[in-house]
Amino acid sequence: MAIKDITLGQYFPGESIVHRLDPRTKILGTFVFLVTLFLVNRFAGFALSAAFIAGVIALSGVPVKFMIRGLRPILFLIVFSTILNLFVTAGTPIVQFGPLTITEEGVYRAAFMALRLMLLIFGSSLLTLVTKPITLTDGIERLMSPLNIVKLPSHELAMMMTIALRFIPTLLDETDKIMKAQTARGADFESGNLFRRAKGLIPLLVPLFVSAFRIAGDLAMAMEARCYRGGKGRTRMNGMAFSGRDAGALCVLVAYFAATIYLRTMGG
Amino acid sequence: MRIEVKGLTHVYSEGMPFETVALEDVNFVLEPGSFTGLIGHTGSGKSTLIQHLNGLLRPMEGAVIVDGVNIADKSDAARALRRKIGLVFQYPEHQLFEETVLKDVCFGPKNLGCTQDECEERALHALSLVGLDGKAFQDRSPFGLSGGEKRRVAIAGVLAMEPDVLILDEPTAGLDPAGHRSILDMVRQIKRERDLSILLVTHNMDDVARLADHVLVMQSGRLVMEGTPLEIFSEDAKLQTLGLSLPQATRLMNMLAERGCDVRTDILTLQEAEEEIVRAFI
Numbered sequence: 001m002a003i004k005d006i007t008l009g010q011y012f013p014g015e016s017i018v019h020r021l022d023p024r025t026k027i028l029g030t031f032v033f034l035v036t037l038f039l040v041n042r043f044a045g046f047a048l049s050a051a052f053i054a055g056v057i058a059l060s061g062v063p064v065k066f067m068i069r070g071l072r073p074i075l076f077l078i079v080f081s082t083i084l085n086l087f088v089t090a091g092t093p094i095v096q097f098g099p100l101t102i103t104e105e106g107v108y109r110a111a112f113m114a115l116r117l118m119l120l121i122f123g124s125s126l127l128t129l130v131t132k133p134i135t136l137t138d139g140i141e142r143l144m145s146p147l148n149i150v151k152l153p154s155h156e157l158a159m160m161m162t163i164a165l166r167f168i169p170t171l172l173d174e175t176d177k178i179m180k181a182q183t184a185r186g187a188d189f190e191s192g193n194l195f196r197r198a199k200g201l202i203p204l205l206v207p208l209f210v211s212a213f214r215i216a217g218d219l220a221m222a223m224e225a226r227c228y229r230g231g232k233g234r235t236r237m238n239g240m241a242f243s244g245r246d247a248g249a250l251c252v253l254v255a256y257f258a259a260t261i262y263l264r265t266m267g268g
Numbered sequence: 269m270r271i272e273v274k275g276l277t278h279v280y281s282e283g284m285p286f287e288t289v290a291l292e293d294v295n296f297v298l299e300p301g302s303f304t305g306l307i308g309h310t311g312s313g314k315s316t317l318i319q320h321l322n323g324l325l326r327p328m329e330g331a332v333i334v335d336g337v338n339i340a341d342k343s344d345a346a347r348a349l350r351r352k353i354g355l356v357f358q359y360p361e362h363q364l365f366e367e368t369v370l371k372d373v374c375f376g377p378k379n380l381g382c383t384q385d386e387c388e389e390r391a392l393h394a395l396s397l398v399g400l401d402g403k404a405f406q407d408r409s410p411f412g413l414s415g416g417e418k419r420r421v422a423i424a425g426v427l428a429m430e431p432d433v434l435i436l437d438e439p440t441a442g443l444d445p446a447g448h449r450s451i452l453d454m455v456r457q458i459k460r461e462r463d464l465s466i467l468l469v470t471h472n473m474d475d476v477a478r479l480a481d482h483v484l485v486m487q488s489g490r491l492v493m494e495g496t497p498l499e500i501f502s503e504d505a506k507l508q509t510l511g512l513s514l515p516q517a518t519r520l521m522n523m524l525a526e527r528g529c530d531v532r533t534d535i536l537t538l539q540e541a542e543e544e545i546v547r548a549f550i
Contacts, residue, residue: 098370180324181363184355185425186379203375206365 012129017245018060019130023139029253030127036260037119045263046115052256053122060130070125071118078117085110133165142240155231163219171212178207226264269352269432269465271298271321275330278316278489282328290316292375292489293330298433298465305480305497306469309511313489314469315358318435321467323355351380354431360422361415369395369413369421370406376429387428394428395421397458399450416447420454427458434458435467440475452479477501477515477536485510497536517541 018026033053040046056069071078079122091105141158148154179189180205189200278291298304308314318331319325323339323346324407331338334349340528357363366372373391382390392402400418405413410421419509423439434515436455440448452475459466470476476483476497483500485493487510492502501507501518514522531548 039313095359177357178363180319181323181357182375184322184357184428185376186351187364188376188379203365211362212343 010125012060012066012130013130014061014130016059016061016130017255018056020245021249022240022242023135023248025242025249026127026131027136027139027143029249030123031135032253032257033123034120037116037123039260040116040266041264043112045260046112046119048256048259048263053119053126056109057122059124060126062126062129065127066129067122071121074117074121078114081117082110082114085113096109112144129264134162137162137165138236138240155234159231167215168213170215171208175204176210177209178204178211179180195224269337269349269351270300271433271465272333273297273317273320273330274333276327277329277333278320278321278397279328280316280394288298289489290412291320291502294486294489294491296484296491296494297487298467299482300432300465301463302465303480303481304484305466305476306467306484307471307473307476307512308486308487310471312486315437315484316489317486318437318467318469321433321435322355323350324355329463342463351429352432354426354429354434356423356426356434356436356439360426361410361418362437363425364410364418364422365444367401367409369400369410370402370409372410372421373424373428375505376425380429390428390430391424394424397427397454397461398424399454399457400424416450419443419447419451423451423454429461430462431464433467435469437469438471439468440470440472456478473501473513473515475515476538478519479548485512501536502534 021029027259033049036045036049040049040265057064087100088100089103089106089109090101091102091264093101093103094107131139137158140161141154144152144154144157173201187200187203189204192200272352273294273296275487279473280286280290280395281289293402293485294313294317306314306317308528323332326340331340332341334353337343337345337349339346339350339353346522350534361545364372366375369386370391373394374387375528377387377390395405397403400417400420402505405421413421419439426434434455439455440451441537443451455466456479457466460465468475468480480497481495483493483495484491485500485507493503493506504514504522507513513519515536517538518533518541521531521533524531524545525533529548531544535544
């Protein structure tokens with residue numbers, strides 16, 4: 001089942017230095033990394049970004065095979081954008097197939113986009129691979145807390161995110177179960193035209209919605225039973241604290257960011 | 269229908285850090301007309317095993333042979349055979365989706381390509397098999413029924429496909445004692461009327477002792493014991509190490525024997541125990 005291949009949002013258990021960083025450092029790091037990918041304007045910049053992310057992956061102990069597997073769901077997007085860029089970019093022609101022309105600029109841009117997409121996926125999936133969902137949303141909540149001044153309910157938003165993340169695997173399991181149960185009753189989810197397939201989803205979606213509502217009801221009840229009443233006056237069992245590790249990581253991050261800017265502005 | 273399981277092996281998330289061996293070299297035969305009990309600790313591979321029996325999962329190694337045909341084949345014969353093996357999942361009521369009970373039970377036969385009349389006829393018959401009055405229930409919404417009724421409707425949904433083999437994964441989970449008993453009585457009744465073979469997955473040793481004529485015991489993906497209920501339940505020590513227990517009646521007789529009473533211990537049901545106690549003491 002393809003459902004099981006999605007690594008985005010999955011956690012890879014470990015005790016590496018990357019796992020132990022403060023979530024705020026990791027969120028900030030990911031954000032900076034994603035920004036640099038859009039600042040890069042030549043291959044030397046990508047070499048630097050690739051080296052940076054490769055270093056972080058190596059430190060985190062997440063197997064490379066696992067990271068590559070995460071690319072599978074967006075493989076189509078990468079191939080599609082590569083082909084599009086190859087053929088529609090104007091410039092100096094290299095090869096000609098009838099009406100289709102591959103230009104030098106096209107090759108350049110296609111490789112550029114493919115690299116950018118792959119690094120984007122690596123960067124963003126690594127964040128959730130090395131951070132527990134709960135820790136991650138705690139970090140987001142803390143990073144957003146200054147916005148409380150403008151009446152942004154940062155705790156409620158973070159709680160919603162926590163719950164949503166927490167229920168991704170549950171709902172995937174539920175989908176898998178219902179799909180199997182209906183397949184055992186002869187349902188067919190894989191053949192027929194678009195209309196038939198869409199109609200074929202009803203036996204899956206109706207029970208799935210019913211389950212989701214049941215689970216949501218149970219969860220609300222369980223939270224109320226433990227006197228949950230929102231973020232006001234709530235304290236944490238495990239407080240967050242920056243440590244030497246985080247200071248080190250932030251230094252590396254700043255150096256990386258500065259190098260990217262340097263590569264962009266120098267030789268151009 | 270004879271189902272033969274040969275060297276069945278299945279590994280989840282192969283090559284990943286979460287890799288787990290769910291089944292390892294499992295071999296057994298389900299004879300036609302048999303009533304087999306499948307017991308084992310949670311996580312012993314029971315659910316994975318039964319999903320192989322009707323082709324929902326494909327074996328990584330080994331095969332499931334039904335009447336001489338490997339059901340993982342892509343042939344029409346294999347496809348037809350897979351549909352003759354009805355699988356009722358745990359909490360089957362979670363699969364209900366139609367507006368009315370009748371439409372929901374018709375879903376299976378419709379997928380088999382039956383005509384509307386045929387579907388309804390089968391559905392009404394299946395509803396009567398599970399002990400529901402078709403006329404009274406057919407137009408009700410499945411979501412407005414009680415828990416036990418929902419489960420019966422869901423089981424009817426599988427029976428309407430007229431399987432030759434019925435596999436039930438803990439059909440009594442979450443039911444009260446009365447519901448528990450009536451579902452199992454129903455299973456027994458269906459077996460008598462339709463003459464199908466049944467594989468019952470359960471944690472309840474008393475049910476196995478009372479209903480099954482053949483027992484399979486699984487642990488960590490392996491089939492560790494196989495035999496008649498009497499053979500299985502005479503090995504108390506081994507069952508204990510597997511985290512399983514004896515039927516209550518057997519345990520009672522064992523305890524009596526330990527205290528020096530002259531009673532037989534090859535007892536499986538409450539009724540047999542009663543007779544033996546009457547014989548020994550009165």
